[in-house]
Amino acid sequence: MEAKLIKLAGLGDERGNLVSLEANRNVPFEIRRVYYLYGTRADVSRGYHAHKNLKQLIVAVSGSCRFVLDDGAARTEVILDDPAMGLLVESNVWREMHDFSRDCVLMVLASALYDESDYIRDYDEFIRTVGVELSHE
Numbered sequence: 001m002e003a004k005l006i007k008l009a010g011l012g013d014e015r016g017n018l019v020s021l022e023a024n025r026n027v028p029f030e031i032r033r034v035y036y037l038y039g040t041r042a043d044v045s046r047g048y049h050a051h052k053n054l055k056q057l058i059v060a061v062s063g064s065c066r067f068v069l070d071d072g073a074a075r076t077e078v079i080l081d082d083p084a085m086g087l088l089v090e091s092n093v094w095r096e097m098h099d100f101s102r103d104c105v106l107m108v109l110a111s112a113l114y115d116e117s118d119y120i121r122d123y124d125e126f127i128r129t130v131g132v133e134l135s136h137e
C-alpha cells in the first residue's frame with residue numbers, strides 16, 4: 001500500500017512558517033476531534049489498531065516518529081518529520097507508531113468523536129474484517 005502524504009500549503013513568509021488546516025479543503029473530511037501525543041517515551045510504540053470508519057490526518061508538528069501502515073494486503077513505512085506534511089490514514093488501515101523523538105508532538109485531526117466501538121485492536125480480527133470487505137468488491 002502507499003502512504004497518502006498531503007503537502008500542507010505553507011502560508012509562511014520571511015517571518016516564519018504558517019500552516020492552515022481547513023475541513024473539506026486541505027483536510028479531506030469534516031474535522032470533529034483534535035488530539036495530540038507528546039512526551040512519548042523513546043522505547044514506546046503506540047497504535048496497534050485500525051478504525052472501522054474513522055479518517056485521520058496526522059501531522060508531526062514537532063520532532064519525528066515512524067509509522068507502519070498496513071491495509072491487510074501490504075505494509076508500508078513512513079517517517080513523519082515535517083510540520084508541513086500530513087499523513088492521511090483512512091479507515092481499515094492498521095497503524096503502528098515507533099521511534100518517537102523526544103520532542104515529538106503528533107497532532108491528529110479526526111473525522112469523528114472518540115468511540116471505542118470504532119476500534120479494531122486485534123490484528124487477526126483486522127485481517128478478517130478487511131478480508132471480508134475485499135471479497136465483497
Ligand code: TYD
Binds near residue numbers: 033035114
Ligand atoms: P489509545 O487509542 O490506546 O492510544 P494509541 O493511539 O496508542 O492506540 O488511547 C489511549 C487512551 O486514551 C485509551 O484509553 C482511549 C483514550 N482516548 C480518548 O478517551 N479519547 C481520544 O480521543 C483518544 C485518541 C484516546
